Structures are given as structure tokens and as C-alpha cells.
Amino acid sequence: MKRKQSPISSLVAVLAILFAAPPKAQAHHGCNTPGALWGQNVNLLRLDAQSKVFGTHQALSLVPSISYAPFDFLSVGARLPYSQMTITQNGQQVSGLGDLELNLQGTAFKSSNNKFVMLLGSEFEIPTGDSVAGTSGGHYAITPHATLAFRLAKRWLLASATQYTYGLEGGGSSDHHDDGHDHSHDHHHDDATNSYALSPHSTQELKTSLGASYLGKDGYVTVIGEAIYGVSGPQGLGPVSVILETGINLTKDLVANWRIAMPVAGEIRESWTITSGVIWRWGADADTTFTSTQQPKQEVCDCPSEVPSDAACACPSQASSEEPACEGCENPAQKEQAETSSPAPCKKTTEPKTSDAPCEGCDNPNQEKATE
DSSP states (O other): OOOOHHHHHHHHHHHHHHHTTTTTTTTSOOSSGGGGGGTOOOOOOEEEEEEEOOOOOOHHHHHHHHEEEEEEEEEEEOOOOOEEEEEETTTEEEEEOEEEEEEEEEEEEEEETTTTEEEEEEEEEESSTTTTTTTOOEEEEEEEEEEEEEEEEETTTEEEEEEEEEEEOOOOOOOOOOOOSSSOOTTTTOHHHHHTTTOOSSSSSEEEEEEHHHHHHSSEEEEEEEHHHHHHHSSSEEEEEEEEEEEEEEEEEEEEEEEEEEEEEEEEOSSEEEEEEEEEEOOOTTTTTEEEEEEEOOOEEEOOOTTTTOOOOOOOGOOOOOOOOTTTOOOOHHHHHHSSSSSSSSSOOOOOOOTTOOOTTTHHHHHHHHHH
């Protein structure tokens, strides 16, 4: 027999599911990469403070997260929120750790000019919080996701992301969560708790988003459109939201970040969500920033420092410094390069000049003089 739940305990349990959400998600399970770094596997440390406002309650969470990329084509990440909820009706507060989320992501395709990238990965939710206290959803979940990123122009990035959340039973979940939070328990609900029936995420849901980022010299601005559809438990269109994000470069590797999400259609789960924090990136190239417009460097020859920087340098034709410099001195191009390089093209020798002297056949008077 199921024990009866008071309206407050039911409300707190439902709110916990919403409140345990990471900063980048309207329900839960979101991307940890800021708009300026779409399509990349990067090393990031970030700390976000998130505030959510609902009809009759407020929520505040502190969300540390990390992304580690041991290779350019692979990254792993983790996120663990600490949450505090305040119910406006009676001032009751509930706080504690949320659910741990682990992420694995890899580059599935990259164009030769690095303008188009496809990333594939999956997120795993582990119920590390207290579902009884209401700070945990109390279930396991797996969320495969795909991201397509395209550099439209020097300072413009476009990205589209799709993810599918599949909730799994277990992990100490309470009765209200096993089938997607759509129990009818009418004899337990009053008008206040009924208003939260549309807020929790579905057991299975699909989320898609399309965004554009402008990379400025000192920061970036991102606009995202996002839609959620509940496939089961319950089924139906979730919130359609507009998300605005901006970042300001504090240093080469440190960015201050702000983000606001506003639902505009569908089932409204929150009135609005504001996130602010700092993001630190490490292990990047010394001459790149969060908003760098440079393409990844291509492997080039290590040209001699004496050759002008705009001179052509082809690796196969680059001669070893130990080889005689006088071979082919009749070639005008080599002759011009010899005049601008040091030491002199022909090495001085103390041996008597013979018919097979190293500079035989040189037209350059300076070279002939050097061999005398």
C-alpha cells in the first residue's frame, strides 16, 4: 500500500526534479559548452549560480562543472549541483546535493577546412541526491546527443543540437517519479500543487535547439531557440524557449558568463531562469581566446629565420644546412635567396682549387672569390 503524501511533500518532490537542472537545460540534461566554443572538445572549469522563478516558489542552485579533453577529438565532463528551494506560500526551505551528471563526447566528423563539425556523445544521470528531502529526481537516466556546428563567417557560428532523454527506474526513486510525474492523486492535490503538474520533465523526451553566436573582440553574444517534446510520461509539447547568452573576456582564458531562458510557448515549466558564472579554459593555444576567429593552425615548414616571412617555404625543397650551398647557383631564385641568407652561400676551403672544387660552375663572382 502506498503511503499518503502531504501537499507540501508532493510539491517539494516535484520541485526537486526541476531544481536539480543544470544551467544549460530547461528541464535537465544540457550542454556544458558556451556558445563561443560550439563544436569543440575543450578543457573547462566553470562555476554557475542559477536562479529560477516559478508561480509560487523560487529556486537557487550552485553548479560546479568540469570538461576535460585529453585529445582534440574526445572530452569527458561532470556536473553536480547544490540546490536550495524556497516555497513562497509557507517559506519552507529544502536544500542539498542534486544528481551527478557525467558526459562523454567525441568528434564524429570534421571538414578539411574545419568549418563544419559533428559531435556525438551521451550523458548519464546518477541519483546522488536525497529524493526524500526533494533535492534529487531519484532515478537514473541516459541522454544521447548530437551537435552540428558550422562557422558561417569569420565571427559567426551556427549550431544545432538534438538530445533524447530516457529515464530509467531505480536509484531510490519515489512513487511520483517512476512514470513521468503524471499520477492523478487528486485527493492529495490542492489548487497550488495542481499548478506544478506541467512542470516536471517527461520520462522520455526529445529536445532540439538552434543557435547563433557572434564572436567579438572582447566577448560573445548567443541567441538560441529551444523546444522540448515529451515522448512519454507525460506526452506533449514542452516549453518552447528563447535563450540569450553573453560572455565577456576577463583574461585570455577567463570569461564571465550570463544567460537567461524565457519560455514563450508550450507547457510552461518555469517563469524564467537566470544563470551567471565564470568559465576558465586551460590548455588552449597561447594566441587564442574564447572569441578567437583564427582557424586551427596547419602544419607548416620551419623556414630559416633569414628568409622573409612572406617568402614561400615548401618542406620537400628545404635543403639541409649541411649540404653544399653552391649547387645550382645558376638558378636565379636560389641566387636571390643565397644573397639574403647567412653564412655565405659557398663555404671557404683551404684545399687547393681543383677541377672538382665544390663551387665549380658558379657564376657568382663573390662565390668564386670565396674559394680562392
